[in-house]
Amino acid sequence: MTAANSANAIAEPLSALEPLKAARDSRPLRLITCGSVDDGKSTLIGRLLWDTKAVKEDQAVALRRDSTGKQNDLGLPDFALLLDGLQAEREQGITIDVAYRYFSTDKRSFIVADTPGHEQYTRNMATGASTADLAILLIDARMGILEQTRRHATIASLLGIKQFVLAINKIDLTNYDRAGFEKISHDFKEFALSLGVKQITTIPMSALKGENVVYSGQAAMPWYTGPTLVEALELATVRSAQAVGFRLSVQRVSRPGESFRGYQGTVAGGSVKPGDSVMILPSGMVANVSKIVTFDLIRNAAVAGDAITLVLDRQVDVSRGDMIVAIDSQPQVGLSFDAHLVALQPEGIEAGKRYWLKSGSRRQRVQVNPVSQLELKTGDWNPARALPMNAIGKVHLVFDEAAIFDPYDQNRSSGSFILIDPDTNNTVAGGMVTGKRSEISGIHTEDGRVILSLPADLADKIMASELFAARRDEADVRRMTAAQAAELWKNAASDI
Numbered sequence: 001m002t003a004a005n006s007a008n009a010i011a012e013p014l015s016a017l018e019p020l021k022a023a024r025d026s027r028p029l030r031l032i033t034c035g036s037v038d039d040g041k042s043t044l045i046g047r048l049l050w051d052t053k054a055v056k057e058d059q060a061v062a063l064r065r066d067s068t069g070k071q072n073d074l075g076l077p078d079f080a081l082l083l084d085g086l087q088a089e090r091e092q093g094i095t096i097d098v099a100y101r102y103f104s105t106d107k108r109s110f111i112v113a114d115t116p117g118h119e120q121y122t123r124n125m126a127t128g129a130s131t132a133d134l135a136i137l138l139i140d141a142r143m144g145i146l147e148q149t150r151r152h153a154t155i156a157s158l159l160g161i162k163q164f165v166l167a168i169n170k171i172d173l174t175n176y177d178r179a180g181f182e183k184i185s186h187d188f189k190e191f192a193l194s195l196g197v198k199q200i201t202t203i204p205m206s207a208l209k210g211e212n213v214v215y216s217g218q219a220a221m222p223w224y225t226g227p228t229l230v231e232a233l234e235l236a237t238v239r240s241a242q243a244v245g246f247r248l249s250v251q252r253v254s255r256p257g258e259s260f261r262g263y264q265g266t267v268a269g270g271s272v273k274p275g276d277s278v279m280i281l282p283s284g285m286v287a288n289v290s291k292i293v294t295f296d297l298i299r300n301a302a303v304a305g306d307a308i309t310l311v312l313d314r315q316v317d318v319s320r321g322d323m324i325v326a327i328d329s330q331p332q333v334g335l336s337f338d339a340h341l342v343a344l345q346p347e348g349i350e351a352g353k354r355y356w357l358k359s360g361s362r363r364q365r366v367q368v369n370p371v372s373q374l375e376l377k378t379g380d381w382n383p384a385r386a387l388p389m390n391a392i393g394k395v396h397l398v399f400d401e402a403a404i405f406d407p408y409d410q411n412r413s414s415g416s417f418i419l420i421d422p423d424t425n426n427t428v429a430g431g432m433v434t435g436k437r438s439e440i441s442g443i444h445t446e447d448g449r450v451i452l453s454l455p456a457d458l459a460d461k462i463m464a465s466e467l468f469a470a471r472r473d474e475a476d477v478r479r480m481t482a483a484q485a486a487e488l489w490k491n492a493a494s495d496i
């Protein structure tokens, strides 16, 4: 077949979705590495690339040359130098959130997200983790579990990662101390179980010496009989297909001529084929798919990750930010949602402040009401009105117009969002939706606090009302029961 460069060309037949799905399921395992500064992250990634022969000959020569004189007391090359290209770019002030490294073994291929380790780490980590199947958490065997370890594990689990490898690194510096390794393993497993993470492999390793990374560390640690890092990675599973049906967040309406109107975007969940019935949200209008076009082909199916133009069988009103979804598997549409947030900027998240929320190609105003903050040491969710930088919190989102989400654990794409401060344009938080709240519930109490779940203009009026002012004394408000809160709401509502 000649190059199919017109939208009328027919793709080689994809008679079913199976080939597309099969290709997706055999995709490389995506990894993220997290750790505190100096735990050995760069050394570990460099060592993985080196020992799996992912380093090209010219890079290898350069590594040997650049390591001369900088060698550590073991006389080994500095594997972290393999990642230095990225470092140089960072030093020039070029913003790179995440760089992806590729390596493979006989059994499988891998993509590792290499995220900068310093300031703004949380944001970069969240970016890398949002597509990862597995998290490698690095800790220094001499230091044990730190608050940073708990923070990263919590964020990774909120981002839906269910498989963890705890890489207890620099074990050579503890004289391969078995008891120390076992204590850290035990403590971490206990913590990870509290997060609901059940697949945890803990491995003692020396990234620098290459023990238990690709090659066995048996000679130095005869007491360890578990897998090497690469063996553990070969056994991990790729994340299964998303639980929800077809989702397309419309990025652009394409109208090249009178007779053609298509809706462009990347499929964010499920699959679609001509003839399928779809619904446009938030309007609720219904249509059938008549054609799926990609940049050079007409396709007879598309799956999550494909960038497509969708043509419908009738004239419907669709604009940028709308979502086109499977009619038999719809997302949640509502004015109020529960979510987890990670606060990313020094200013944190203020109580009741209005932000821009961006999810897919949709951008809308939202009022954010923090409810509680995770105490990393104990795992408790303590009541909170605001969230400081790096805090992980639970919040209520209250919209002026209908919002559309899937719970994050069912679809990472249509369940996640960022918050933008309208005054500074800074991205101040990343969030994961847990679900829709029962429709506008007015005022109620939660964790001993009174929560307003109202459209912002109504909430402002209530806050300003005499009735609320009379109740503003903190202790008094905290003592209110849900019934009293409801009474207050009823009175306030009739007052305005």
Ligand SMILES: Nc1nc2c(ncn2[C@@H]2O[C@H](COP(=O)(O)OP(=O)(O)OP(=O)(O)O)[C@@H](O)[C@H]2O)c(=O)[nH]1
Pocket (backbone or CB within 6 Å): 035, 036, 037, 038, 039, 040, 041, 042, 043, 044, 072, 080, 116, 117, 118, 169, 170, 171, 172, 173, 205, 206, 207, 208, 209
């Ligand atoms: N003895 C020993 N030293 C190690 C090991 N892994 C890393 N190191 C050393 O620890 C130091 C920090 O390693 P890096 O790989 O730069 O650490 P990092 O976590 O990437 O640090 P940042 O890039 O600053 O975030 C370097 O001097 C490494 O040579 C190990 O397994 N054993």
